[in-house]
Amino acid sequence: MDDPATRIAMVAGLMVCALQLAKKRKKQKRRRWSRNWLLEKEKLCHMPLVRELRQNEPRDFKKYLRMTDSDFDLLLSEYQINFFTFPTIK
Numbered sequence: 001m002d003d004p005a006t007r008i009a010m011v012a013g014l015m016v017c018a019l020q021l022a023k024k025r026k027k028q029k030r031r032r033w034s035r036n037w038l039l040e041k042e043k044l045c046h047m048p049l050v051r052e053l054r055q056n057e058p059r060d061f062k063k064y065l066r067m068t069d070s071d072f073d074l075l076l077s078e079y080q081i082n083f084f085t086f087p088t089i090k
């Protein structure tokens with residue numbers, strides 16, 4: 001092991017193994033992780049996206065809106081009451 005030629009051969013062997021391993025890692029196809037609704041986010045506007053999340057992904061619904069189902073319904077009902085109530089002109 002004290003022989004310089006042996007050390008050089010061992011280092012060269014390790015370098016070849018490291019290069020082959022790096023080459024193999026580059027060739028592996030990378031997987032893309034994503035939720036299905038994120039992939040469709042561009043196709044959906046806000047309300048269809050909210051409906052989709054509410055029906056299929058309740059946890060993501062809460063994370064996306066940062067509120068529960070019931071809070072969203074309450075807020076939506078308050079908005080609808082104020083939005084669709086028009087003052088009448090006499």
